[in-house]
Amino acid sequence: MGAAPGWLKHVNKVVMVLLRLGLPISRHESPVVLTAPGRRTGKPRSTPVTPMLVDGTRYIVNGYPGADWVHNVRAAEEVALRQGRRAERVRLVELTPKDARPVLREFPVQVPVGVDVMKRAGVLKSGSVDELEFLAGRLAVFRIEPIT
Template structure:
């Protein structure tokens, strides 16, 4: 993806994300949602914590997340951060985010519509896919970031 490529999210997304995160903090489950979490990373310019809801998915025991908008702020912040925090209810976990190469991302993007069905309508609304077929998602490799979450220990060293 070219650094200049950026798809603007709809105006309502940030306010809706704030409501979504508040409801998640209260522990209220979402019907049909695939284990949403709050991802918090330091801002790349301010260093202040920046949070956004994400829906991680698991393949072969590893957790991943797809950036829904090329050039999204949270993606740029994640690239600049050493560590991030995943929160679900009262459970918090420190992770290192590793961005995958387009070749490594392709099979995960292909699996995305099956593993995260709620993400399909989101990506359709963003204009990134039309039918939501696996081939369309696979073609997003290099445009939409895919990160792997690696667990961290207390001192920031990756656990085996």
């Protein structure tokens, strides 16, 4: 798992355009555009993510170790999640590896398209729940907390 595959950036740009237009890109999942200030420039940086709901709480799983957006989120006090015209300001709180394990086990069930992308990118081999759980501590998992 070195650098992200070259095709990923291009696919993400297409997905973000579709999401910003409010067009559905999946029948089973509800991806959104996450926008965080760049940790060095402060300029808005966006990427598509797919929030999950586990035991009534929303989470976001990083699909690729070392992703820039994760570093930006860690440095930000708040980020925006946008789907079409609807935007929400939230705080993302990173989970410990122990707390991330049950969320990672749920990821293949709730975000199968994300698992497919991770397999194509070389992050996963089988996409099993055990394989995802094993990546706790290598893949960042964030709890979504609304800002009131």
